[in-house]
Amino acid sequence: MELKVIENATCTFCGCVCDDIELHADDVRIHQAKKACVLGKSWFLNHTAEKKYPDALIDGQPASLDEAIEVAANHLYEADMPLVYGMSNTTCEAQKECVAMADLLGALLDSHTSL
Amino acid sequence: MLRITGGTIYDPANGINGEVRDLYIADGKFSSKFDAGRTIDATGMVIMPGGVDVHTHVAGGSINFGRARTPEDHRRTHAFIRSKTRRSGLGGMAPTTFATGYLYAGMGWTTVNEAAVPVLSARHTHEELNDIPIVDKSSLVLLANNEIILDLLEEGEDERAKQIMAWYIWAAKSYGVKAVNPGGVASWKYGNDSKHLTSKISGYDHITPGTIVTKYAKMIDELGIPHPLHLHCNNLGAPGNVETTLETMRHLEGSRAHFAHLQYHAYGGDDWGNMRSEAARLAEYFNAHTNMTTDAGAVLFGDTVTITADGPWQHLLYKLTGRKWGNLDVENETGCGIVPYTYRPSNLVNAVQWAVGLELLLLINDPWRVFLSTDHPNGACFWRYPEIIQLLMCADYRNECMANLPLNIKNKISLPEISREYTLYEIATITSAGPARSLGLKHKGNLGIGKDADLVIYHQDKDIARMFGHPRYVFKGGEIVIEEGDIRETPDGKEYLIQPFYEPDIDEFLRPRFEDRYCMSFENYPVEMERIEHAQIQKCTGDDAEDGDSQ
Amino acid sequence: MGGKVTCTLGEVKNRADFIVYWGGNPAECHPRHFTKYTLMQKSKFLPRGRKDRTVVLVDIRETKSAKAADHFLQVRPGKDFELLTILRALIKDQKVSEEQVAETGLSLEVLKDLIEKMKAAKFGVMFFGMGLSMTRGKHMNAAALLTLAAEMNAFTKFVAMPMRGHGNVTGADVIMRWQTGYPFGISLNRGYPRYNPGEFSTVDVLVRGDTDCAFIIGADPGATMPKPAIDHLAKVPTIVLDPHVTHTSRLSRVHITTAPAGIAAPGTGYRMDEVPMPLKPALQSPYPSDEEVVRRIRETIALRPDWMTNQPQMIEAQI
Structure with missing residues (x-):
């Protein structure tokens, strides 16, 4: 099978955020991450498009995404002092959604930086 | 559809000076017809086109650096509480993005121009602009210390330099070119400055700041960019710098130019002790040369945080004040400095600065060429504009304020001799019609048929600061966004940009130079069009269309 | 008072002839930092690349990154703040006692040599890692380093930058x-x-x-x-x-x-x-x-x- 090549891909494993990586991928996994360092290579090669996990888990049991969203929203809405935390290994677009959700919830909002 | 009846209209773009007329709005524009719909009775009220800020710093790496350096101010300032439909925000010296939209719209401003964007972080600036609600936006890229372009000028490759300038503007999805301390910031990369038009620029032998301003203005005119070279002159803030400013103006005769925050460039004397205003001299030259526009960069007393791409000036300010210093040098392109600052009436230098801003506004006789600005947040925060309007409209109030200045300011300023008072028509010109024209935004600052229905309705009020700080209604794109101080709607604003022409082979010419200087991929550098929310590409001259509301 | 005096990484690539890593181990944690941004790059201003740059590593132990450095300064654990404060005094020719220096695990001679090199640099940069900002003193350490970099601008161009980990x-x-x-x-x-x-x-x-x-x-x-x-x-x-x-x-x-x-x-x-x-x-x-x-x-x-x-x-x- 012909591998798809993505040029100038960006690696977000560490704060260097190198954006000159050449990825060779099929539909399921990345086979090569040229120019990436040893950490970047394992970052790219260890994530796949396989369905390794259930869509969601509720109390440890597999559940659908829709159910999980409903339960998550319920817990957050019912809480008196919810906390929104993390936001390192994710996109800015998701981070903005997190801040918007925290604003709506009146939540505590914090990132890895505070560690 | 909507009808506004009985208001007294000040619409300088159409020469309407205080006439009672009805306005009709349909589909976000002023219309000649009204069939049915809501009527707003504005009898006894004052109507002006929505404010246009030609020079402000509200989005991107530098203001966000300023936010990081001033948490103590966020803690004491006004806070917007979130509602079901509206995000929370903080005001103050460096307001958050959401609060920026609320505060601008809250006093009737509906268009803002972010005046300093490094191309390298333009993606960031646009993300923040997307998060400023209500107002329409544009931005200018910092190019006057771009080493790739300076290298080309040094080599005499002017045509290529112009092409690269066009390439950068489009890469940044920007609206025009900002020049900050041309050559001086390039020197700052070596820890130096270039204060005069003939100064050496570190790393260059053949070009000077004078070369840069002259050639940039010409290149911008040739590219047909709607807004002229937007220039922050060399030698900002220093006693005696009026000579540099006048020399710069002489260099630019025959070209269009916009002089940013002229207040900071109008000083006489040769040290801080004998610094004096040279506003009168500068205004005299300016009045006689109609190729230029300017914004005041007025100062108000109080706390603020200074933010500029002028790195060497900020280092000096840090040494003078001993306060917190932020500096960010941006590879190949520019820099940025941050220093919190307090303007005090008791401080002679600050008192002179306060007077100079007002003097320029009062001594430049054509309101179509001088615009209201504080170089937010440098001279004062933008949400204090109503205070400046009061100072311009009320000579008595000015005299009252002057009583608080140090006694030894006598003979250092000319403000006490000026009796001019602005009219409402002139205020509408310097806050809206003028800056819109200078920016080349033909559908802004204008209540004519077919123009964007951005307008503000004020109660008549003897207390001018209160009148302008608390509009009765603010309309943006035909929608009521502010009503009696309440934020009604927070629509997304549009963003204006231009696509000046460049030869397609510029990419391959630029690539090796780019790779030599930058440390990100050439392909990843330009901002993708889909990142701009509600983009409006405006035409450059040479393309014929009247208004470029494409897309 | 200091502040934060910094730059984008391309400035380091183009100009930094003096590079300090403090409390970080880029060789293992940010593997391409040396090659892509700092040590190895050649530029208009540093045409010989690595040969035109001086590299100093300050850490409590000799990590793999030490091999890449010209000078390794082993600071006693928990004494970063003291060392930074002593350096701030030394650049201004203020008096520092032998005992205070000894506490850091380094000698006055070594520190004076470091100061001399810092001042002789055309463009200096200090990167600091979690070994500085996450150990005893925490943000006080980071502030001391940022202040040192800011104050160095009285002598030459100097900047500082945290080595952020954790992706985005x-x-x-x-x-x-x-x-x-x-x-x-x-x-x-x-x-x-x-x-x-x-x-x-x-x-x-x-x-x-x-x-x-x-x-x-x-x-x-x-x-x-x-x-x-x-x-x-x-x-x-x-x-x-x-x-x-x-x-x-x-x-x-x-x-x-x-x-x-x-x-x-x-x-x-x-x-x-x-x-x-x-x-x-x-x-x-x-x-x-x-x-x-x-x-x-x-x-x-x-x-x-x-x-x-x-x-x-x-x-x-x-x-």
């Missing part, structure tokens, strides 16, 4: 600043942002038991935080969004699998010098992106009645 943590900082005014440690429970690290920072909140529901995204505190914090996460309803089932997922009430950022989810990430980079995914994930899931949760919450009503639009001053 810089993006979170940058976004929270423009949306709330503050970089982290925020409470929105009064309807507007307030900032108080120590009170609103997560470890403190969890250890005190001050939250009754935790939403965790792009992090695995269940693997890294102190035990009392993890115990509290297990006690309250915790919701995790992650491409993998993590330690935190295992103690959570809800886990939602999401597409990995930059690999199967597009968007933006910020580099340690706050330069935003586009993320171009190579794979199409069977899972939704974080962005989509958080948006859907927010929209679901927004359908419920607002718990905070009758609030003023704005308060003039915070109490």
